[in-house]
Each structure stands twice: as structure tokens, then as C-alpha cells.
Amino acid sequence: MILNYREYKSxxxxxxxxxxxxxxxxxxxxxxxxxxxxxIWPEEYGSTVLDETxxxxxxxxxxxx
Amino acid sequence: MIHICDVPRYHAISEDELKQMREKHVLLxxxxxxxxxxERGYTDKILTVDLGAKEAVVSDIPAEVKEKFIGGKGYCxxxxxxxxxxxxxxxxxxxxxVMSAGPIAGITQYGGTGKTLICTISPLTDIPVDSNVGxxxxxxLKFAGFDALELKGKSExxxxxxxxxTTGTITFEEAPLEHFDAxxxxxxxxxxxxxxxxxxxxVAVVAAGSAADYCNMxxxxxxxxxxxxxxxxxxxxxxxxxxxxxxDKRIKALVCRIDGVKANLNHVADIGLINKxxxxxxxxxxxxxxxxxxxxGVGTAYSLRTLADYDIVPTxxxxxxxxxxIDEMTAAVFKKDWLTQGAxxxxxxxxxxxxxxxxxHFLLKTGPYKGQRVCVDGPEYESAAGLGPACxxxxxxxxxxxxxxxxxxxxxxxxYGTMTAFLMECYERGILNRERxxxxxxxxxxxxxxxxLMHRMARNEGFGKxxxxxxxxxxxxxxxxxxxxLAEMNDFxxxxxxxxxxxxxxKESLAQQGxxxxxxxxxxHDEAWLIFMDxxxxxxxTFEDKAEALxxxxxxxxxxxxxxxxxLPWNDIVPADNALTDDPKMVPEHVENYLNLYYGVTGxxxxxxxxxxxxxxxxxxxxxxxxRMGKGLRADDAIPYRSAGPVFEDEYLWREERYDTQLVxxxxxxxxxxxxxxxxxxxxxxxxxxxxxxxxxxxxxxxxRGWTLNGVPTVEHLRELGMDLPELLEVIEPLLAKExx
Amino acid sequence: MKRLIKxxxxxxxxxxxxxxxxxxxxxxxxxxxxCIRIEDREIDGKNRPIIHVCDQCxxxxxxxxxxxxxxxPGGVYMIRKKDCVGCLMCVGFCPEQVMVQSDERLExxxxxxxxxxxxxxxxxxxxxxxx
Numbered sequence: 001m002i003l004n005y006r007e008y009k010s011x012x013x014x015x016x017x018x019x020x021x022x023x024x025x026x027x028x029x030x031x032x033x034x035x036x037x038x039x040i041w042p043e044e045y046g047s048t049v050l051d052e053t054x055x056x057x058x059x060x061x062x063x064x065x
Numbered sequence: 066m067i068h069i070c071d072v073p074r075y076h077a078i079s080e081d082e083l084k085q086m087r088e089k090h091v092l093l094x095x096x097x098x099x100x101x102x103x104e105r106g107y108t109d110k111i112l113t114v115d116l117g118a119k120e121a122v123v124s125d126i127p128a129e130v131k132e133k134f135i136g137g138k139g140y141c142x143x144x145x146x147x148x149x150x151x152x153x154x155x156x157x158x159x160x161x162x163v164m165s166a167g168p169i170a171g172i173t174q175y176g177g178t179g180k181t182l183i184c185t186i187s188p189l190t191d192i193p194v195d196s197n198v199g200x201x202x203x204x205x206l207k208f209a210g211f212d213a214l215e216l217k218g219k220s221e222x223x224x225x226x227x228x229x230x231t232t233g234t235i236t237f238e239e240a241p242l243e244h245f246d247a248x249x250x251x252x253x254x255x256x257x258x259x260x261x262x263x264x265x266x267x268v269a270v271v272a273a274g275s276a277a278d279y280c281n282m283x284x285x286x287x288x289x290x291x292x293x294x295x296x297x298x299x300x301x302x303x304x305x306x307x308x309x310x311x312x313d314k315r316i317k318a319l320v321c322r323i324d325g326v327k328a329n330l331n332h333v334a335d336i337g338l339i340n341k342x343x344x345x346x347x348x349x350x351x352x353x354x355x356x357x358x359x360x361x362g363v364g365t366a367y368s369l370r371t372l373a374d375y376d377i378v379p380t381x382x383x384x385x386x387x388x389x390x391i392d393e394m395t396a397a398v399f400k401k402d403w404l405t406q407g408a409x410x411x412x413x414x415x416x417x418x419x420x421x422x423x424x425x426h427f428l429l430k431t432g433p434y435k436g437q438r439v440c441v442d443g444p445e446y447e448s449a450a451g452l453g454p455a456c457x458x459x460x461x462x463x464x465x466x467x468x469x470x471x472x473x474x475x476x477x478x479x480x481y482g483t484m485t486a487f488l489m490e491c492y493e494r495g496i497l498n499r500e501r502x503x504x505x506x507x508x509x510x511x512x513x514x515x516x517x518l519m520h521r522m523a524r525n526e527g528f529g530k531x532x533x534x535x536x537x538x539x540x541x542x543x544x545x546x547x548x549x550x551l552a553e554m555n556d557f558x559x560x561x562x563x564x565x566x567x568x569x570x571x572k573e574s575l576a577q578q579g580x581x582x583x584x585x586x587x588x589x590h591d592e593a594w595l596i597f598m599d600x601x602x603x604x605x606x607t608f609e610d611k612a613e614a615l616x617x618x619x620x621x622x623x624x625x626x627x628x629x630x631x632x633l634p635w636n637d638i639v640p641a642d643n644a645l646t647d648d649p650k651m652v653p654e655h656v657e658n659y660l661n662l663y664y665g666v667t668g669x670x671x672x673x674x675x676x677x678x679x680x681x682x683x684x685x686x687x688x689x690x691x692x693r694m695g696k697g698l699r700a701d702d703a704i705p706y707r708s709a710g711p712v713f714e715d716e717y718l719w720r721e722e723r724y725d726t727q728l729v730x731x732x733x734x735x736x737x738x739x740x741x742x743x744x745x746x747x748x749x750x751x752x753x754x755x756x757x758x759x760x761x762x763x764x765x766x767x768x769x770r771g772w773t774l775n776g777v778p779t780v781e782h783l784r785e786l787g788m789d790l791p792e793l794l795e796v797i798e799p800l801l802a803k804e805x806x
Numbered sequence: 807m808k809r810l811i812k813x814x815x816x817x818x819x820x821x822x823x824x825x826x827x828x829x830x831x832x833x834x835x836x837x838x839x840x841c842i843r844i845e846d847r848e849i850d851g852k853n854r855p856i857i858h859v860c861d862q863c864x865x866x867x868x869x870x871x872x873x874x875x876x877x878x879p880g881g882v883y884m885i886r887k888k889d890c891v892g893c894l895m896c897v898g899f900c901p902e903q904v905m906v907q908s909d910e911r912l913e914x915x916x917x918x919x920x921x922x923x924x925x926x927x928x929x930x931x932x933x934x935x936x937x
Contacts, residue, residue: 004601004603004604005604005606006604008629023560025374025375025376026374026601027370027371028371028374028375028597029357029358029359030357030358030368030639031369032643032644033644034644039644041644041647043552047243048171057602058601058602059602059604059635059650060597060598060601060602061597061639061643061649061650061652062594062597062598062636062650063365063594063636063637064359102816173891173892173893174892174893263889266872291871292871292872293871293873294875325889326872326891327891327892327912328890328891328892328893328911328912328913329892336909339910340894340907340909342892343893343898344894344897344898345898346898346905347894347895347897347898347899348898348899350898350899351899353899407868409868409869409870409871409895410871411871414871414872414891414893415891415894415895415930416871417869417895417898417899419871766860
């Protein structure tokens with residue numbers, strides 16, 4: 001699996017988007033999550049199971065103007 | 066939680082006191098002027114105030130200046146250039162403070178539209194500094210008939226300058242009884258110049274504070290009256306020591322008084338478009354803010370806790386990034402115990418983002434106002450991080466008290482925080498000790514002695530005089546006294562070009578190292594904040610990508626400074642469907658909003674390309690201005706190693722695994738080699754790699770910006786921009802010839 | 807406290823209330839200029855409109871940073887137009903979206919519970935309540 005254009009080494013069966021966000025302590029309030037280019041909304045994080053071949057982007061939007 | 070409806074109003078100053086102050090005022094000189102109404106965001110007039118001659122002159126702003134410099138920071142730099150010469154220093158009489166609010170400033174329908182830009186030759190850097198600030202003064206200056214204000218010369222005695230648009234007069238007055246500290250002075254002058262309680266909304270005050278008389282990091286406070294609390298509140302033009310220049314000119318305060326604010330004082334080209342864009346923005350904030358950053362609840366300090374998760378909070382003088390005590394000062398703590406909720410906290414009309422939070426009736430425990438209850442500006446991220454974790458302090462009460470005194474004394478919270486963090490590290494390393502500090506124990510986290518240090522700065526006493534210098538001059542002084550090694554202090558003293566760093570640790574983002582190092586005024590994040598794009602999102606992996614970002618963002622963000630706009634409403638809130646756009650991080654709908662506001666005000670249609678061009682003209686002008694003042698070349702863009710990598714052993718060991726892995730993955734060592742290297746060898750290899758990478762970055766960025774490898778804008782580039790002005794060519798041509806370009 | 811109250815079950819979606827309000831204050835029948843909003847909604851082939859009225863919740867007053875919206879003794883929030891800077895935050899934050907903004911005027915306007923809309927309502931779906 002790819003996370004933000006890098007190989008994600010801790011992929012495992014049943015890994016969800018929420019798991020990735022928690023494992024990486026992505027606590028920033030404004031995230032844009034895309035799986036294979038499709039937007040995943042926050043309410044879908046827990047139910048979106050990731051495949052070994054998935055390309056996941058967790059884009060942190062800028063802050064501070 | 067404290068709600069605004071439970072907050073008692075602040076006491077007004079008694080009529081007796083005001084009467085005494087008024088009676089002691091001495092009118093030194095008075096001028097009448099014809100007020101020029103605004104047309105499409107401009108008056109095309111500049112007011113020049115000469116403090117030495119006590120003269121006020123109104124002149125036209127030429128069409129070609131308007132065309133090339135647009136307004137705001139562009140005007141400030143243009144007029145400052147004309148006033149000074151290469152040997153001008155901050156305290157030369159010809160040095161000016163120039164202020165301008167920009168064409169969009171003063172509309173009331175959209176968030177963040179009341180910014181004033183200010184430039185001067187800085188006592189910290191000896192080059193132009195630009196700073197932006199909210200509050201009433203800049204827009205009121207426009208309503209009073211002026212797109213810009215120049216302050217030049219020096220007065221022999223303390224004076225206030227009053228621009229009274231209600232009568233069309235400009236006066237120089239002595240006001241001896243008023244205090245010098247900003248929270249009192251601004252309240253006093255607001256009360257003195259308002260006809261009644263309601264009229265306080267129509268008075269704007271600019272003042273420094275008692276420490277600005279002595280400290281190179283002196284700043285300017287801009288007032289805005291809060292009718293709900295019944296108190297005059299302050300926003301700060303913090304960076305670069307403008308307050309010190311202000312006080313050196315013996316200006317006690319500026320006052321601008323108008324008849325009142327209405328929705329179309331800018332006399333805009335298309336009010337309908339502005340109304341529509343504004344309502345859309347307010348609705349977006351109403352629906353989304355609470356689910357995004359909660360700017361209305363806590364302001365920019367929302368990010369303290371979360372940035373620690375990314376190793377970005379400048380813990381113990383930027384040594385670490387995870388701020389171990391941060392749970393004591395999270396947004397939730399500030400919201401629950403300290404910041405008043407539910408108030409309309411915009412620092413200009415129409416700012417529904419309302420991030421100017423306040424802690425009400427805050428009880429002071431130290432200093433000249435000990436025992437009093439005051440309204441404290443809720444710490445912004447920069448203030449909270451710099452005054453807090455950078456100095457090892459995690460107690461919200463202490464951070465608020467330090468923040469309050471910085472503001473009222475007229476000290477920049479960012480420079481003060483970063484400077485104190487430096488002194489604390491010097492103390493830890495034995496460069497300073499109790500004897501050298503005059504008894505102050507500057508151990509990490511000692512807020513009591515931190516405050517005592519500041520009170521001494523305000524009294525110009527003992528070690529306070531050393532603190533007043535700022536890091537750049539402190540390093541030289543400590544080395545000269547034989548207390549510390551200059552090279553070592555250069556590594557961990559977080560300043561560049563003489564300006565203290567703002568509060569983000571950039572070690573894991575090369576692009577942000579450039580975002581700090583390759584700036585015009587010095588290391589402030591307002592040109593480019595690329596940490597997430599680079600370190601976390603990995604969206605700009607190559608040098609080429611990073612260089613493109615370090616070309617585009619500084620230009621894009623400069624545009625806000627030309628217009629009189631705040632950058633926060635651009636990306637501290639996003640539309641609900643922003644994730645579906647082509648480029649979510651740019652918030653395309655908001656960029657469209659800004660182009661609409663520009664059209665709505667000026668009647669001129671521009672696209673993003675022209676937006677960047679407008680900025681690029683001014684940006685290159687500022688770069689050449691730096692060169693002209695002797696500090697604008699490649700050598701001046703070098704950064705302290707602390708901002709790029711671990712200086713000391715404990716710093717390396719803190720993230721040993723990360724640094725070791727990078728030696729393999731990025732620097733080309735084999736795992737076996739790394740395993741066999743001593744800690745010192747690994748540190749040296751890391752440093753060599755990181756320092757080389759910064760140079761490679763510069764090699765990529767300068768050509769993108771149209772500069773030579775020595776950092777000089779080329780003639781072709783200036784010609785392309787329509788900026789091949791003779792005075793600019795005169796500065797760069799000898800340098801270009803030397804480089805053989 | 808005086809305010810406009812509604813009984814959606816009685817609304818037939820004739821929109822006369824909107825027209826009356828817009829006519830009275832903006833001399834137009836355009837519902838965009840009414841401080842009441844009838845949102846048509848079809849359920850089982852029938853129009854079951856939603857009525858959006860100002861219930862004098864005071865959100866507009868809370869967000870105003872010039873404090874020009876205040877409740878009168880009857881609990882009705884009024885805009886002091888003379889001192890209003892026209893920032894339109896109240897318009898954007900109104901939970902029912904029933905404040906009116908017109909490009910012809912510098913200030914927005916809101917429901918004053920005048921009852922003009924209630925008077926023209928043929929079914930009593932809206933009325934002025936005083937308690």
C-alpha cells in the first residue's frame with residue numbers, strides 16, 4: 001500500500017483509513033483523504049478497509065494563512 | 066466555560082481623570098486639510114508627517130506608483146525607498162515608518178479585510194521590515210482621506226499626532242499625563258477623543274509601550290474598541306522593531322477619528338458582488354468552523370496540541386518538537402478555563418472568523434499592574450508557542466501574563482519568545498549564569514524570572530538592557546565577553562538577518578527551511594508555510610517541486626499584503642466541498658472570492674496570473690531594497706543549523722532512529738556503516754548532508770524566482786515584470802557584472 | 807415576548823406571506839426580499855412546505871461586533887440601522903436564513919414581528935404570539 005507517495009510498511013489485513021490516521025497521529029483538523037483518487041469522507045474512515053494495492057493520500061491542508 | 070453574557074463590562078476611566086489629562090494637553094501645531102473621498106478603494110493621497118518640523122503635507126500618489134505598487138506593502142516600500150539611502154539606519158532621522166491599508170481594506174462584508182501594512186528600516190535587521198496588523202487605524206486612515214501615511218524626522222519631545230477626519234484637521238499635541246503602556250494609553254486616548262461611549266467605535270489609536278523605548282523588538286499596538294466588553298483592545302504589528310523606531314521619533318501615539326463606518330465608504334465598483342461573496346463566506350464559517358479549526362472558539366492557538374504530534378512545536382528553543390507538557394495548554398484548556406466564548410471577536414468589521422480571542426478580567430500577578438484585572442489578547446499560536454513551549458513553559462496563566470506584558474510594553478511576542486528561549490539555552494549551557502543575568506534564574510520553564518526579565522527590559526535596567534538587543538547582537542556580546550563560542554551560538558541562536566524566528570520547527574521540512582531562510586524580511590512564516598505539503602503530505606518531493614512552491618507561495622501570499630487582507634480566512638476555513646476540487650490546499654473557491662473582491666472594489670478584472678505578477682513586482686523590489694541596504698544576497702540567506710538539524714547530542718538522540726534511517730535512505734550510507742559510526746560521526750554526517758541539501762535547494766529556488774545564483778534579480782526578469790526601473794538597475798548592475806551575468 | 811410562530815401542517819404553500827413582507831419593506835413581490843421563507847417540499851405527491859421564520863433567537867445579535875442588534879422590551883431583536891456597518895455577518899449566521907440583504911441598501915433587515923405576513927395568511931399557519 002502507498003501512503004502519501006511512499007510505501008506504507010505497516011499494511012495488514014483489515015487495515016482501515018481510521019487505523020492509518022491513528023497510527024500516524026494525524027490529528028490535524030483539516031484532512032483530505034483520497035483512496036485511489038476518490039475522496040473518503042470522515043464518516044467513512046472507520047468502515048473503509050484498505051487493500052494492499054491501494055494508493056492512499058492523507059493530505060493535510062495548510063493553516064496559518 | 067466563560068460566556069460573553071456573563072462577563073461584566075470593564076470600568077471606564079473617570080471623567081475627572083480624563084479632564085486632568087485633557088487640561089494638560091498642549092497644542093503644538095494644527096493643519097487643516099480637504100478630505101478626499103474614496104473612489105474604488107483609493108483616495109490616491111498620501112499624508113506625510115514630519116515629526117521634526119511638526120509639519121503635515123498631503124500629496125498625490127502618482128498613477129505609475131499605483132500601477133506598479135498597488136497599495137499596502139507596495140506603497141510602504143516605494144515611499145520608504147525614496148526616503149532612505151544605503152547608509153540609513155533605524156534611528157536616522159530620514160528613516161520613515163510608512164503605513165498603508167491597501168485597496169480592499171475597509172470593506173466590511175468579508176472576513177479579514179482591515180489589515181494595515183507597515184514598513185521601516187528595522188533596528189534588528191538594518192533592512193526594510195514589513196509587518197501587518199488588524200485593528201481600526203488603517204481603514205480609518207483611508208476613510209480620513211489617505212491611502213498611506215509616512216512618518217519622518219524626530220520630535221524633541223513626546224507628541225501625539227491626531228488625524229481628525231470629522232473636522233479635517235491634523236494636530237501635533239503634547240499629552241504628558243497619559244501613560245506609556247499600551248493597554249492604558251489606548252484606553253485613555255480612545256476615551257479622550259470620543260464624544261461619548263458610542264463614539265469610541267470611531268477612534269483608532271496606534272501606540273507602542275514603555276519597553277519599546279529601549280528594545281529592538283519594540284512593536285506597535287493598533288486599537289479596536291470592543292463595545293460589548295466596554296474596553297479598548299489591541300492587535301500588534303509585531304515583527305522587526307517598528308515600535309522602537311516609533312518611539313525614537315518620540316511619537317507617543319497616533320489617533321485617527323472618523324464620523325463612522327458604513328458599508329460602502331470605499332465607494333466600490335460593484336457592491337452587489339461584494340455583498341454576495343461576503344454572505345457566502347459568513348455562511349461557510351457559520352456552518353463549518355466548529356467542525357474544522359474552531360477559530361471562533363479558540364483562535365489560532367487551536368493548533369498547539371496537534372502540531373506537537375508532528376514534531377513542529379519549537380520546544381526548548383527549537384531543540385525538540387513534541388512539547389511534552391502541551392496537554393496542559395491545549396485548545397480545550399484555553400476554551401474551558403480562559404477564553405471568553407460567544408463574543409464577536411473580529412479585529413475588523415465583518416470578520417466572522419473572529420480569531421481575536423480574549424481572556425477577560427484576567428488577574429495579573431506581577432509587575433506594575435499586579436493585582437489589577439485586565440483584558441488579555443488570547444494568545445495566538447505564535448505567541449503561545451514562543452512564550453510557552455519554546456521556553457519550557459506550559460502553564461496557560463503564565464503564558465497569558467507574559468503575553469499581556471509583551472503587548473502593553475510594546476514587545477513582539479515572537480521575538481521575545483524566541484529570544485528568551487535562546488537565553489534559557491545559554492543559561493543551560495553555562496554561557497549565562499545568575500551572576501551574569503543579575504540574579505535571574507533562566508532555567509527552562511521559570512516563568513517568574515522570565516517575567517522579571519521583561520519588567521527589567523521595560524525599566525531599562527540591568528540584564529534587561531542585554532535582552533533588549535535581540536539574539537543577533539546578544540551573540541556578539543556574549544562572545545566578546547568570553548562567555549560563549551560564537552560559532553556554537555550561531556548554530557542554536559534562532560535568528561537570521563537579525564530577526565528572531567517565528568514558532569515552527571522546520572527540521573523535517575527542507576522546503577520550510579527555505580520558507581524561513583529565503584524570505585525578504587527574515588525568518589517569518591508569512592511568506593511560505595510548507596511544512597505539511599513537504600514533511601507530511603510529500604507533495605513536493607524533488608528540489609524542483611520545492612523550488613516551485615518557494616516561488617509560488619511567497620508571491621501568492623505577498624498579494625494579501627498589497628490589498629490590506631488577512632491571510633487566515635484564505636485557508637483556516639474551507640468550503641464543505643473543498644476536498645472535491647482540483648487543488649484542495651489552494652482552496653480554489655476562496656481564491657475566486659479574492660479575485661471577485663478585487664474586481665468588486667476596483668472594477669478591474671484580474672486572474673491568478675496577474676495576481677502573482679502584481680506581487681512579483683513588489684517582491685523583487687523588496688529584494689533589491691535589501692541588497693541596496695547591504696543584506697540581500699545568498700550569504701544573507703544562510704540559516705542557523707538548529708532550524709535544519711540537530712545541533713547537540715541530546716537533540717540527535719531524541720530522534721536517533723529517524724536520523725540514522727535518513728543517513729541510509731537519503732544520505733547514501735549503508736546500514737553497516739551507520740552502525741559502526743560514533744554518535745559524533747553520525748551527527749557530522751547528518752549535518753553535512755542537511756547543509757548541502759539546503760544549498761542545492763537555493764540553487765533550484767533562485768533561478769525560479771528570476772535571480773542569479775548569488776540571489777540578485779536579473780535585468781531580464783525585471784524587464785519582464787515591467788520593473789526595470791533605473792534606481793533598481795543601478796543597485797543590481799554592478800553585482801550582475803561581478804557575477805558575469 | 808412577541809414573535810412569529812408557525813404551524814407547518816396548516817401551510818398550503820401559497821407564498822402570500824413572502825410577497826406581503828417583501829412588498830411592505832422592499833416594494834417588490836420577489837420572495838428573496840422577505841423575512842419569511844416558504845420552502846416547498848413534495849411528500850406523497852403533495853406540497854408540504856417548510857416555513858422558515860425568525861423566532862427571535864438572537865443569533866444575529868450575538869455575532870454583531872458593533873452591537874447594533876438588540877432586543878426591545880418585547881423581546882424582538884431590532885437593527886439600529888444608523889449605526890450598522892453592513893458587514894452582513896448576521897445575514898450569513900441566521901439559522902433560518904430569513905434576514906434580507908439588498909444591494910440597494912447599506913444595511914440588512916430582519917423580522918420585526920410586525921404581523922403583516924400573518925395577516926395575509928389564509929390558513930393561520932403563521933401568527934404573532936405574545937407571551
